[in-house]
Each structure stands twice: as C-alpha cells, then as structure tokens.
Amino acid sequence: MTRILISEVGPRDGLQSIDRVMPLAAKQAWIAAEAAAGVREIEVGSLVPAALLPQMADTEALIALARTIPGLTVTVLVPNRRGAERAIRAGTHKLSMPFSMSETHSLKNVRKDHAAVLAEIAAVAALVADQPAETRPYFEVGLATAFGCTIEGPVSEDAVERLAVATLEAGAAEVGLSDTTGYADPAAVRRLVRRVRRAVGDDRLNTLHLHNTRGLGLANVVAGLEEGITTFDASLGGLGGCPWAPGASGNIVTEDLAFMLAAMGCDTGIDLPALLAVRSIVADALPGEPLYGFTPDAGLPLGFAA
Template sequence: MTRLTELAPRRAVIREVGLRDGLQSIATILPTAAKREWIQAAYAAGQREIEVGSFVPAKRLPQLADTAELVDFARSLPGLLVSVLVPNLRGAENAIASGADLMLVPLSASHAHSLANLRKTPGEVVAEVARIRAARDAAGSRTLIEGGVGTAFGCTIQGYVDPDEVLRLMQALLDAGADRVSLADTVGYADPAMVRSLFERASATAGERFWCGHFHDTRGLGLANVYAALEAGVTRFDACLAGIGGCPHAPGASGNVATEDLAFLLESMGFETGIDIGRLLALRARVAGWLTDETLHGTLWRAGLPKTFPASLADAATATETTGASA
C-alpha cells in the first residue's frame, strides 16, 4: 500500500465538474453569462481543470445547451484544461469541433444502469469508444478520450457490481482507444476499504492512464473515500462546488464531494492544489445566490478555516466569511 508520505510530488488536482454534473441534476437553468462568471472565478481561484458541459441534445438537458459557447470561452483562459462529457459519437464529433481538450465517455459497469442512462449495454459503449477514437484520429484532433467507469461500487438499480467486471471494462476501454480511464462511485455506495482495494487494482491495470476518482457524499463517506484513493496513489479527483449534482438515473444518488471541502482536506494534509480557498468560498457564495431554490451541501463554508491553517489562506477565508458566504 502506498503511504501518503511516500507520494512525491505532494500535488493533487481537483477537476471542477459542477457546471456539468452539478447543473444537469437540478431544475434551475443557469444563464450562460453566469456560467462564464463561474468559469472565470474558478480559474482566478486557481482551478486548472474544469468540465464545462456535455454535448447531449438540448431537449434532454436544456441546462447544458450552451456547452459549445462555454468551451469557446474556457479555451481563452491560458493553461486551463477544458473537458466535456459525450455520450456517443455524435457528441464526440461536436466536442472535437469545439476544440475541447478532453472528452469523457461514460460507461456504467452496471448493465441495468447502462441501459437506463445511455440506452446501451457496456459492450456497446466500448464499441462506441472505438468509433470515437477512429473519428478523433481521422480529424487529426488532439482531444483526449477518457473512459469513465461509473457505478463501480454498486448500483441502486442492479445492486452488486463485480469488481472484476469493473476492471475488465476499464481494460476494454483502453483497448478500444481511450487515452485515460477513471472510476466513479455514481450512487454513493463505496467505503474506504472498497476504494483502496479497487483503486490499487485499477492502478496496477492501467498505470498512469488511471486518471481520476469521482466520489459522491451520499452517505457521508465522500472525503473518507478520497483519502483511501490517495493511499492507493491516485491524486486527481472530480468535485462539484457546493456539493451539487448526482445522477438522474440513479435514485437516491445526490451530492457530489464539495470542491471547497475537498480543497481544504488536501491542503490541510500538505498537498498542493494551486487553489485559493478564500476565493473558492467567495465563488460558492456567488453560486449560492444564483441557485437559491436548490439544496447545496458542504461544511467548510459554514465553519470556515481553522486558525491553525496557513495564515494567508485563513485570512482570505475570514474575509470571505464577512462578505456573506452562505447558502
């Protein structure tokens, strides 16, 4: 097992997915101008990986109908890795045309959830990834393909998901042409022991191409699961500002790990994230003002940073609190 003290360099990356995974799961349709403000403020706070939307039909997810415009805006920010979700070849073609840096293709290890979410079996999704890879290469595009294996720890529809099946599908995605793979606890079933075991096996399978962990805080174990993933050597994680999000086809799966809480956990343990937590809390307050009818999550915004935290960051967060960081 990798000990946290052995991780070098001690750097971790948080990919903000609130603009896609968060907004697609709530009723509020945020104006494009507000989303641009969100991206700009997240960038100013130090975030360098942001998932700005998804290329899905607007009639299915009107919350994400402006994804192409957001990709264009986000690409103007130097050093920002701009990612999008694509459910199929058509979406991938749109992502390639937009110039996105990375497209995430979701695959569910649960056959029941796969049919509900994508109307395809896992095997059909793998075949779609092969077509996406062929289209990407034919276009001469540099857009990376990430195969995201969801319901990796269980499913609210199917129940048990075999870890061996998760790893088989992960390898199948790599064989089909995915540049990178990731694992998601889509329905919040994971515990730290499960995460450590599966992530260690996934790292042995995919090596450096095992890219990211995605956790939900549905049962209060989100950050504990992040810690277990860190012990397995994974240092890149998805998170949603204010813990919004979930999955519309996974009943009861709500509340992604909150970006601000995750940033605090990592920075408190000595990992460099490049994130200004004070600015992040200020952004959370702004987003809370836009989403007044939605339920937000997280704890750092309420408690603030402890006095034992580095003085510069603690002072910034205190200043944020006085301006009304609330939800």
C-alpha cells in the same frame, strides 16, 4: 509536496441534476471565477441533445469562454461519437465518456448495453486519433457505477476489471473509477484501485469521481490518495448526482476537498479564500437551491496557511 488535481464538475454534473437552468452569464462567471481561484480543470458541460438536458444546451458557448482562460483544461462529457464530433469542433481539450459497469444503468442512461458502449468508445477513439496532434483532445472514459448501482445492486469487481481492460483496448487513453451511486467505502476504493491498476497499469488510472451520499466522500478520497490517485472530481457546493440513478445525490464538495488537501500538505494550486467566494455566484444564480459543505459554513481556521 504532492501535486493533486481537483477537477470541477459542477457546471456539468451539478447543473444537470437540478430542474432549473442556470443563466449562461452566471455559468460563465462561475467558470471564470473558479479558474481565477486556481482550479486547473473544469468540466463545463455535456454535449447531449438539448431536449434531454436543457440545462446543457449552452455547452458550446461555455467551451468558447473557457478556452480563452490561460492554463485551464476544458473538459466536456460526451455520450457518443456525435457528441465527440461537436466537442472537437468547439475545441475542447478533454473528452470524458461515461461507461456504466452496471448494464441496467447503462441501458437507462445511454440506452446501450456493454457491447454497444464499447463499440461507441472505439468510434470516439478513432475520431480522436484522426485529429491533428496539436489539437487532438485527450479521451478518458469514466467507469460509472463501479462500486455499486441503485438499480442493479452490487457490481462485480471482476466485471469492472474486465471492462476497464476492454475500454483501453477499444482506444481510450485512460479510465477513471466513478462512485456514481455513493456505494463506495475506503476499503472498496483501495481494493478496486489496486485491482484495476494491476490490470491496466498505474498510468492508465489516475482519477476518482466520488459522491458523498452516505458521508464517506472525503474518507474515500484519502483512500485514493494512499493508492496514488492524483485527480479527484468535485462539485462546488456539492451540487449534483445522477438523474438516472435514484437516490444518488451528493458529489463531494469542492470547497471541503480543497481545504482537506491543503491541510494535508497537498498542492492543488487553489487559493482557498478565492474559491470560497465563488459560492456566492452559484447561490445568487440559483436562489433556494441547497448548497453543501462544512468549510464554507465554518470558515478557514485561525492562522490557517495553505
């Protein structure tokens, strides 16, 4: 049975994309309940200035809570070395840094061109390398807008390959491909995964961050599975998108992804009824906020056994 990791990104990517701030207690309950349902990795927040994203102001408190949960990998998004320093002090297990393949999006998102982002990646990598081996976090860079950009349009696959190689040369442990704007299709996923893996090695690309903006999210997951991808980001209820990419709503729904993988015979370690029950925590904390997903509405098929 194929072992697949679902990395829950709702507490970060989901909540940063809505105006309201979810109460800390509700976020803590959400994270604890998903971990209890068998989710093994959760991106609990983003260490950016609170003035920019007040929704993320309590990330360090969430790291503290999440670190007490046995078996849970605690992930945090960091935009730069300063954010990485905060994450390391808080004790996060994994750092995720975005690197937009669209330079226009990069300038809008983090106010840095490609050369400046690569320098920042090198600075974070050096900081990580300086940490004691027993507490050193894993450092992954997500290649955002890898399939296209709502601001710039098509993104060159040549550029994605070149920048993936440059990212690893700067010191990141791994790269992931992110369909930040919902431009990907299954053929593009297969093509770009193969191309980047040929350039960097199969073991340096294991993660896809996919959106369902145009209804192709799960189809793109299947394409990734067929190419050997073993980690997929998803957001409970499909919350989120990218506040700096207009029209790029629609993370793939954690509940639908977990059901599809179980139906296909993949092992995620997730208890589906328990996962479906987590949705009420988010719904109660964010009344009126749209939540998506077919599996939560339809329920599990009669006789279904994961």
